[in-house]
Amino acid sequence: MYRTRVIEYSGKGDPARSLALLWRTSERTSRKGKPDLSVDRIVRAAIEVADSEGLQALSMRRVADRLGVGTMSLYTYVPGKPELLDVMLDTVYGETARPEEVPGGWRERLELIARENWALYLRHPWLLQVATSRPVLGPNVTAKYDYELRAVDGIGLTDVEMDSVITLVTGFVHGTARGAVEASQAESQTGMTDEQWWAAHAPFFGRIADASRFPTAARVGQAAGEALGxxxxxxxxFEFGLRRVLDGIQVLVDRRGGTT
Structure with a gap:
C-alpha cells in the first residue's frame, strides 16, 4: 500500500554496476548451476514487496524473506538497494503497451501513451515516490522514451519540442495519478470514508461557508460537488486535463503547420 510519503531517487547506485544489471551484461548463475535465484527473480520479488507493502517496506532483507533465502545471497546478484531500485523501475516501465499502429493521428497516439502511464501508476503506486530527474538508462526506459517520441515525430515539431511535449504529457499524468492514489488511500490513512468525513465536517461548513462573502466559491463548489459526486x-x-493538454499541443502543431 502507498502508506507514507517516502521519496527515493533513481540513479543513486554505482553507475557501472547499475548499467550492468539493467542491460544484464554480467548475469550470474547460482553456485550450484541451478536457476533458483537470478536478477529477474529478485527484481520481481522486490516489485511485489513495493506493490503490496509500499516503498518504505523495501529492503534487501525484506526481499530475501519473500524469496526464502538469506539476505547475503542477494548480493551475489544485486550490489544493493539503489541498484535494485533502478532495475525495478526499468522493469515496470516495460509493461506499457506500444502498438505500432494506432488508429488516428498524433492526438490518439498521445492519448494512448497517457492512458498507459496512468494505468502503470495505478498498478504500481510506489513509482510516484521515486524521483527520476536522473533517469534510469535501462533498455525498457530507453524503448519507452523512443516509442513515445515517435508518437509526435514528423508532425512539424523540432526535436526539443518533441521532447517537451512528451515531458508535458507524462508530467500531467504523474501529477494526476498522485492525486488519484492519495484519494484512494485516504480512507485507510484516516480511518474514515469520504461520506463519514463530510458528515463530520458538514455542521461546521454551515458556519463558515458564507455565500454572501464567498459567492463564487459557494456556487462553483456546489455545482462541482453535485456533478462529480x-x-x-x-x-x-484525468479526462478533463488530458483533453486540455492535447488541445494545447494542437495549437503548437497548428502553428508549426504540422500534420497528423
Whole structure:
C-alpha cells in the first residue's frame, strides 16, 4: 500500500554496476548451476514487496524473506538497494503497451501513451515516490522514451519540442495519478470514508461557508460537488486535463503547420 510519503531517487547506485544489471551484461548463475535465484527473480520479488507493502517496506532483507533465502545471497546478484531500485523501475516501465499502429493521428497516439502511464501508476503506486530527474538508462526506459517520441515525430515539431511535449504529457499524468492514489488511500490513512468525513465536517461548513462573502466559491463548489459526486474526482481530473493538454499541443502543431 502507498502508506507514507517516502521519496527515493533513481540513479543513486554505482553507475557501472547499475548499467550492468539493467542491460544484464554480467548475469550470474547460482553456485550450484541451478536457476533458483537470478536478477529477474529478485527484481520481481522486490516489485511485489513495493506493490503490496509500499516503498518504505523495501529492503534487501525484506526481499530475501519473500524469496526464502538469506539476505547475503542477494548480493551475489544485486550490489544493493539503489541498484535494485533502478532495475525495478526499468522493469515496470516495460509493461506499457506500444502498438505500432494506432488508429488516428498524433492526438490518439498521445492519448494512448497517457492512458498507459496512468494505468502503470495505478498498478504500481510506489513509482510516484521515486524521483527520476536522473533517469534510469535501462533498455525498457530507453524503448519507452523512443516509442513515445515517435508518437509526435514528423508532425512539424523540432526535436526539443518533441521532447517537451512528451515531458508535458507524462508530467500531467504523474501529477494526476498522485492525486488519484492519495484519494484512494485516504480512507485507510484516516480511518474514515469520504461520506463519514463530510458528515463530520458538514455542521461546521454551515458556519463558515458564507455565500454572501464567498459567492463564487459557494456556487462553483456546489455545482462541482453535485456533478462529480464529491469534492474531487480523480477520473474527471484525468479526462478533463488530458483533453486540455492535447488541445494545447494542437495549437503548437497548428502553428508549426504540422500534420497528423
Amino acid at each position: 464529491g469534492s474531487y474526482s480523480p477520473e474527471h481530473a
